[in-house]
Amino acid sequence: MNPQPGNPKSFKIIYSSCFMLLFLLLMLCGLSGCGTVQPWERGTLSDYTMRPDRDPGTESFREHVYFTREAAAGGRGVGGGGCGCN
Amino acid sequence: MTTSLKTELLAIVMILSVSCAHAGWKTGTTLPDLTKFKLEGTIPDLTGKVILVDFWASWCGPCKASFPSLEKLKKEYGERGLVVLAINQDKTDKAMRSFLNDHPATFSIVRDTQNQLIAAADVSSMPASFLVDRKGKIRHLHKGFHGEKTLAEYQQEIGALLQEKSGDKQ
Numbered sequence: 281m282n283p284q285p286g287n288p289k290s291f292k293i294i295y296s297s298c299f300m301l302l303f304l305l306l307m308l309c310g311l312s313g314c315g316t317v318q319p320w321e322r323g324t325l326s327d328y329t330m331r332p333d334r335d336p337g338t339e340s341f342r343e344h345v346y347f348t349r350e351a352a353a354g355g356r357g358v359g360g361g362g363c364g365c366n
Numbered sequence: 367m368t369t370s371l372k373t374e375l376l377a378i379v380m381i382l383s384v385s386c387a388h389a390g391w392k393t394g395t396t397l398p399d400l401t402k403f404k405l406e407g408t409i410p411d412l413t414g415k416v417i418l419v420d421f422w423a424s425w426c427g428p429c430k431a432s433f434p435s436l437e438k439l440k441k442e443y444g445e446r447g448l449v450v451l452a453i454n455q456d457k458t459d460k461a462m463r464s465f466l467n468d469h470p471a472t473f474s475i476v477r478d479t480q481n482q483l484i485a486a487a488d489v490s491s492m493p494a495s496f497l498v499d500r501k502g503k504i505r506h507l508h509k510g511f512h513g514e515k516t517l518a519e520y521q522q523e524i525g526a527l528l529q530e531k532s533g534d535k536q
Contacts, residue, residue: 319492320455320484323425 390488393505397498403483406459407476415449416527417498418520421484423455424465429493432511433469439520440473446528453478499527
């Protein structure tokens, strides 16, 4: 049965369609923010300040919290898997 | 499948293929005229030379590691017709100068101020280098720098390219 104009049901369908369309458009707008960082644009990313382990004190604190919470250590680099066998 | 659905699918495939296409430098393509790009510094005479075009930046660790090898190649093959042309990608001249003060180089270095040349080359990693023969054709590509292994590859390829005459057929 086709919804008739003036019918509250048809108004609801049109309203939800418009809402979906608007939602999709907003989603598409969000996609425009996605981009690839080119190899020659990685200067900022490779900066020392971007390293998570740049401060030995903070790193040791984090490691301690991690150990306390997980009862495991390591596994953040290539040296160990947290099994304590390396 | 309806015609409109087919058309929509075709449009999606076309859009995806265009976005995935790489128009960068490949083996067999001709090295573009470097003077058309906004390069800061003096481009040496490249006519009839074997050229090693190397894209580098001061923040790139492997680029730093490759410098002694580039220097060695220049000393080893420079007189026979090799030109090492290092294209810097730093945002500022100061960053490049600071690096070069610590790592002096005698080969040619120019700065790609607006990253136009590297964008045209469409490299996928840093450093990236291209070996160009005497006729201006790109013959070999190198991604990254892997120490002695890469140096040995350079030596073999440069040696072979230097033996070719400008008029040799490929």
